[in-house]
Amino acid sequence: MENLPLSTVAATKSVELLDEVTVLFAGDSGDGMQLTGSQFTLATAFAQNDLATLPDFPAEIRAPAGTTYGVSGYQLHFGSVNVRTPGDEVDLLVAMNPAALKVNLGRVRRGGAIIVNVNAFKPHSLKLAGYEKNNPLEDEGALKDYRVFEVELSRMTEEALKGFGLDKKAVDRSKNMFALGLTLWLYSRPLKPAMEWLSEKFAKRPELAEANIHLLKKGYHFGETTEDFVVRYEVAPAPLSPGTYRAIRGVEALALGLVAASSKSGLDLFYGSYPITPASDLLHHLSRYKNFGVKTFQAEDEIAAIGAAIGASFGGNLGVCATSGPGLTLKAESTGLAAMMELPIVIIDVQRGGPSTGLPTKTEQSDLLQAMYGRNGEAPLPVLSAATPGDCFYAAYEACEVAIRHMTPVILLADGYVANGSEPWRIPSSSELGGFDISFAGKTNRKVDGKDVFLPYVRDPDTLARPWAKPGTPGLEHRLGGLEKQHETGDVSYDPENHEFMTNLRADKVERVAQFIKPTEIYGHEEGDLLIVGWGSTDGVIKTAVDQLHNHGLKVGTVQLRYINPLPPDLGSILGRFDGYLVPELNKGQLVRILRDRFLLPFTALNKIQGQPFKASEIVEAAINNSEEIS
């Protein structure tokens, strides 16, 4: 029973092979759609497809049932081909109620399939969804472009669970397992991962585990026996490169990257944090890794979170904090302090829609200029970005390396999309990861008036990093602070020339990070008509667009910037090999300003500020328009 062989498929069902599929589960925020989606993801990972996901949920924990603003969705794109985005158009929408249908119908491709929980299409729910006048299931024209499967999800769930002794509420909340079972059947996915997960989750309440597993199988069997579904689909494994894989969410990868950096550097990780969406999951993950010596500190506010990280770093630890846009604003003054004291800390910003509280659960890339310039005085910092969920691991690791090597705070920009999204991730071995060169100051470094002294701001000639002297080291007692420092001695100095000198020195130090940046990889054409320059989570969708643009006869290449400050030293020469430039960003145009300022070239901005990632088609269209204008 655990592995339902394909041969059990009724003879009447035909099997169709697909290259790629996009499925969207949508329902009330209490319907368990995120869970359904993530379990389908796990099964898909087991089927060895490439995949990308887009969880999309409301800020309200349990928004009023049946409302359009309470709809929670989980979109998953998987295939036997290279999958880099959660999919522009949905092939199958699973709608648990009228509101879910209403909100997401526009995302379904013409000819796509919709499974609806027909039991939820009652007058009250229809009214809440704005369908009071015309039930779309009864209105001939409303869904004529789609293949609609009306499934009695609620009723069959109730029947299946009779005799399990569950109350009405528990029964109602289980119907997502029926939907999951049915969808798993439809795409020939294994049931086993979800069954194992349920057994583990309800280990202490075996009656719930049993009921949910029963329901999962019922959904699967329903697909097999019902005459509604005449076709079942298969998606062959994707040609992923050899290795051992797991599905990973971006936020999980960030946590692992930090633990890896701590482990490889031998520095204890101190993580200061204040709960904020969508960064809180990082705290949740890290707080479980106590046996790695990880200290997580849930602070009283955002400022205390970074303050504690700075204190830990002063003490010789790896000080890290993560937040989202509003939190980064609150941390600005402390970030400047760390820049002035030249202590290493890593600040991760999981960006969300802004300004102010904005759209807490939606994605945006609008904190770039805040990360670059959002501090008083001249306080430049290295600014890095994470491109994909799996890349979050390496981005976090690299941010730690830069902070320690250059004795500076580093800002790492992720966003809601990359943090909540997931993909198959080839697990690296710890021996593949680069090593850290940690050398705490151990002795005096100057002779002044015949006396050996320790000067805290004497610098490494290559990196300009100052020494890191831990309290507890005899003879190296020194004072740090936010007041301007005298060159080398670190004494308080109001000298005008010294202030200018030190300001330039700190900027130069950050610029010198560039010498450690690896050569920039160009995807697509190495030279030609158009270079698309992106940063952060637009990586997948830009590459998908570039693949499509090749069919349009355009010579298009793309680079995705890991470093926005400093910019990679080879970027200028790459730009010189292209005729036009397109800069897609989920903001009003922030990287594009930095690039124009630096290179004085005619960059075209492509902006989207809807709390949603780009569709590949949007970038394709902009690229074609741009090229037409140039030629």
Place this chain on the structure above:
Amino acid sequence: MPTLPPSRKPTLPPGRGPRRAGPPKARINRKEYTSDQDVRWCPGCGDYAILASVQRLMPQLGVKRENVVFVSGIGCSSRFPYYMNTYGMHSIHGRAPTIATGLKASRPDLDVWVVTGDGDALSIGGNHLIHLLRRNVNLQLLLFNNQIYGLTKGQYSPTSEIGKVTKSSPFGSITPPFNPISLTLGASASFVARTADRDTKHLTKVLKRAHTHSGSAFVEVYQNCNIYNDGAFFDFTERATKADRTVYLEHGKPMLFANGKRGIRLDGFRTSVFDIEGRDASVNEAIIYDETSLELAGIVSRMSQRPDMPRPFGVFFCEKRPTYEELLQEQIAAITEKQGQGDLDALLYAADTWTIQ
């Protein structure tokens, strides 16, 4: 409202006037803890006396100099770390408790001191102060209270009295002051004490006890700002009025003042003053101070808001409870024992995995 003693003349900086006999060795030791930086406080500032006392005290504490860290925020008092020849950090306004928390939590081996002022700790940093005390991070926090903003040149502070005329309150302040002792008792501080800059003997005694305490030790130090708020505490520090206007709390001893001629007793939940020599009273009526009683500490702390009562000094409250970093270490140790030391490769593989050949 306490009034200033009339015709009080400007006094010499503490330590420069006629001195009482102190331990002669202390002067030699002070040098070890004195940094090479010029002290830039205004001449006559109460901070000098506190600095000197701390520099003299440090060698007596049995802590290695390299293990001592002074952390401060912003304000006159917060220049303190520059003058101590130890590790130190002069951070940003109000945030010293956060930095000290991260430092001490990750480095329990260090002896951490926070130096702050009434604006730094009770206004911009109020949130951090209460949470530091609640967590009971093992450090000493010295709040130099001068009831004024000095470094920004004389605005009323969160401890300035109602009606205070300052640059920012030319017609008198209309905001009631915090009582730092009541506030910190309310924030679950495990050690709460008050002393004053001009009584260096008492100051040293209180700091010593604060250092012995395991947990967050909060010490309010009345500190004279001779530029913007001169004489704010003269009622309690000058010889003419000190005996009548102060009462020194000692655990297990009766609350007596005015050279033992008057006592404090409880009428229900209120304190009142009585004459020991009066016909109807005896010394036995005086409150026997109990520094382990949070209730009593609360009642006695409120005497500070009553002009008819002498001002209490000394240790208000002291409670033994686990420190934040002890609990943190214990939890890490327990989980590590249960799960074993973390293995990075095992962690990376700790999920459902599949292999592609």
